Amino acid sequence: MSLLTADNVSVAFGKKIILDEASFAVQPGDKIGLIGPNGSGKTTLLRLIAGEREPDAGVLAFARGVRAGYLPQDILELPQGTLVDSVRASVGDKSHIPPLLASLDEDLAGADDTEASEIAQRIADLHEELDAFEERYGRHRTEEILSGLGFPEAAWDRPVSELSGGWKMRAALAGLLLLEPDLLLLDEPTNHLDVPSLEWFDDFLRRNAKALVLVSHDREFLDRQIRRVMSFEPEGLRSYVGNYEDYRRQRAEEEENLELRAKRQAAQRAETERFIERFRYKASKARQVQSRVKLLAKEETIQVRTDHKKVRFRFPEVERSGREVARLIGVRKAFGDKVVYRALDATVARGDRIAVIGVNGAGKTTLLKLIAGELAPDAGTVTLGHNVTMSYFAQHHTELLDKSRTVLDEIWNLVPRQPQTWVRGVLGAFLFSGDDVDKKIAVLSGGERARVSLARLLVVPSNLMLMDEPTNHLDLDSSERLVAALADYGGTLVFVSHNRSFINQLATKVWDVSGGGITEWDGNLDAYLYHLRQIGQPMGGVAAAPARTVPVENDRDRRRREAAARDALAAKLRPIKAAIADLERRIAELETEKKQIEPKLVDPSLYADFARSRPLLQRYDEIREKLDELYARWEHQHQALASHAGGEVGD
Numbered sequence: 001m002s003l004l005t006a007d008n009v010s011v012a013f014g015k016k017i018i019l020d021e022a023s024f025a026v027q028p029g030d031k032i033g034l035i036g037p038n039g040s041g042k043t044t045l046l047r048l049i050a051g052e053r054e055p056d057a058g059v060l061a062f063a064r065g066v067r068a069g070y071l072p073q074d075i076l077e078l079p080q081g082t083l084v085d086s087v088r089a090s091v092g093d094k095s096h097i098p099p100l101l102a103s104l105d106e107d108l109a110g111a112d113d114t115e116a117s118e119i120a121q122r123i124a125d126l127h128e129e130l131d132a133f134e135e136r137y138g139r140h141r142t143e144e145i146l147s148g149l150g151f152p153e154a155a156w157d158r159p160v161s162e163l164s165g166g167w168k169m170r171a172a173l174a175g176l177l178l179l180e181p182d183l184l185l186l187d188e189p190t191n192h193l194d195v196p197s198l199e200w201f202d203d204f205l206r207r208n209a210k211a212l213v214l215v216s217h218d219r220e221f222l223d224r225q226i227r228r229v230m231s232f233e234p235e236g237l238r239s240y241v242g243n244y245e246d247y248r249r250q251r252a253e254e255e256e257n258l259e260l261r262a263k264r265q266a267a268q269r270a271e272t273e274r275f276i277e278r279f280r281y282k283a284s285k286a287r288q289v290q291s292r293v294k295l296l297a298k299e300e301t302i303q304v305r306t307d308h309k310k311v312r313f314r315f316p317e318v319e320r321s322g323r324e325v326a327r328l329i330g331v332r333k334a335f336g337d338k339v340v341y342r343a344l345d346a347t348v349a350r351g352d353r354i355a356v357i358g359v360n361g362a363g364k365t366t367l368l369k370l371i372a373g374e375l376a377p378d379a380g381t382v383t384l385g386h387n388v389t390m391s392y393f394a395q396h397h398t399e400l401l402d403k404s405r406t407v408l409d410e411i412w413n414l415v416p417r418q419p420q421t422w423v424r425g426v427l428g429a430f431l432f433s434g435d436d437v438d439k440k441i442a443v444l445s446g447g448e449r450a451r452v453s454l455a456r457l458l459v460v461p462s463n464l465m466l467m468d469e470p471t472n473h474l475d476l477d478s479s480e481r482l483v484a485a486l487a488d489y490g491g492t493l494v495f496v497s498h499n500r501s502f503i504n505q506l507a508t509k510v511w512d513v514s515g516g517g518i519t520e521w522d523g524n525l526d527a528y529l530y531h532l533r534q535i536g537q538p539m540g541g542v543a544a545a546p547a548r549t550v551p552v553e554n555d556r557d558r559r560r561r562e563a564a565a566r567d568a569l570a571a572k573l574r575p576i577k578a579a580i581a582d583l584e585r586r587i588a589e590l591e592t593e594k595k596q597i598e599p600k601l602v603d604p605s606l607y608a609d610f611a612r613s614r615p616l617l618q619r620y621d622e623i624r625e626k627l628d629e630l631y632a633r634w635e636h637q638h639q640a641l642a643s644h645a646g647g648e649v650g651d
Contacts, residue, residue: 009058036232069181090175322386330380342516358513391462447473463491
């Protein structure tokens with residue numbers, strides 16, 4: 001029995017159609033990634049499922065007793081009280097369970113065999129929830145979740161009203177994770193998580209057996225969580241089996257096949273039209289000509305799909321800077337009693353691509369502002385090297401855009417000597433075309449303002465780029481295209497990001513900010529986290545000293561040791577991955593057979609013929625039992641993979 005079914009659901013805003021008679025279902029345990037460009041309808045669909053708005057047409061129906069939990073991108077209010085009390089308020093008390101049990105008992109009395117087993121399981125789950133209510137939803141469990149999401153113990157009994165916007169989002173997420181709804185709806189849940197919290201959250205979700213619909217611009221996070229994709233495509237809402245990489249492959253194959261069919265049809269039509277033109281006035285061929293004319297009129301032309309507009313750009317060539325791009329010597333920075341940096345020494349070299357990581361509040365954005373000159377150090381110096389030109393992208397910069405200007409004027413003002421056609425071309429790369437360039441900055445969405453700020457970086461070349469969370473308002477495809485553009489960027493890059501895919505594809509160094517200093521690591525984030533696990537060190541723990549730590553071993557020995565460790569790990573993981581692949585193949589085969597049987601089971605005429613219905617019902621039950629077994633084995637193998645690989649199970 002599906003948790004949720006959507007039947008011919010339609011939604012539109014004015015002339016813009018979001019959903020056009022879309023039908024889909026969400027099954028227990030489904031792990032769905034919802035993808036599409038910004039503005040395509042991802043958030044609207046989540047709000048529909050969450051019951052925050054109604055469809056214009058069609059039906060969206062939940063199975064009885066199913067609870068859905070929704071985390072939007074922005075939280076306005078939380079239940080008042082202390083942090084712990086506010087989080088626990090999301091669960092409520094257990095008074096709702098007895099009426100729900102009574103209702104399910106009524107449903108069970110009139111259910112057929114297939115529905116009865118699912119309702120019985122739901123009743124058993126509720127009895128378990130009732131018996132273990134305090135254990136599952138009590139203060140101890142609440143504190144575990146808050147700790148995993150990065151809340152210090154000192155914050156647990158503070159009023160929730162004192163939290164900043166980012167921490168309120170974490171508190172709302174904690175409430176959902178405590179509730180453990182049957183269907184979890186998450187809209188960019190990682191936007192406000194630092195790397196340690198993201199690791200914990202990643203592992204929590206992968207161990208959670210409940211259904212999930214997830215929107216995320218972090219490709220690696222998405223791939224680790226999902227087994228199905230629902231995508232907003234030009235032809236409507238589509239569904240694909242597998243993760244994001246599987247979706248891209250299947251989508252490319254679809255488009256290639258469609259293009260081949262369109263070409264074949266065009267060639268056949270051309271041949272038919274030549275026949276008609278040649279024999280149009282020949283009496284002996286009149287019947288054949290008329291037959292072909294009618295055939296052409298009836299034939300529906302295969303339309304090659306027009307892709308969604310995508311951000312397309314590349315950073316311009318930049319002048320070469322000196323070898324030393326920036327140096328920080330003895331830098332101290334404090335805000336009141338909170339000391340962020342004590343006596344920081346650090347150097348940015350030409351060509352570095354440095355990912356600045358650390359827990360929220362450690363000082364990542366402060367470090368970028370110090371290098372950018374937006375903040376002055378309390379002591380010490382920050383100097384830029386020879387021939388360094390700098391640009392800085394930060395979320396707060398979107399609020400500094402001149403709201404009275406149009407998009408065109410905001411960019412053209414930076415390069416007044418360039419012709420308007422050139423500026424329009426740049427804006428077109430960032431999806432501002434036609435009348436869009438005449439929109440006032442004041443009316444733009446957060447994502448549109450972020451694209452304007454990125455366009456500012458493009459028109460004024462710099463050889464040192466500082467970026468603070470550049471992917472926060474970008475969709476998945478745009479994030480990947482930004483990665484591709486930055487990979488070809490010829491300058492030096494220092495950036496803060498919570499997006500692990502973004503970091504791993506770009507970083508050549510990691511600066512882990514903690515304890516008033518930084519720990520420097522040569523390599524990307526995955527390599528750094530693997531190193532910490534090997535030495536049993538939590539992230540940031542090495543950086544308690546004022547200055548950065550330097551590895552004792554030389555680079556050659558370190559690379560040799562790491563290569564040996566990777567080879568040993570790969571040997572351990574190979575049989576586990578093979579077992580997972582075999583299980584996924586068998587699951588896919590059974591899921592296909594199950595879907596082929598299900599339409600037959602809803603046909604009333606089937607049950608009039610016992611000889612035909614009995615083996616079909618028996619086979620359906622066998623498939624369900626086997627799938628339960630295979631999914632359990634699949635989960636066990638993934639846990640084994642995570643245990644050996646330290647959580648890196650999507651690479």
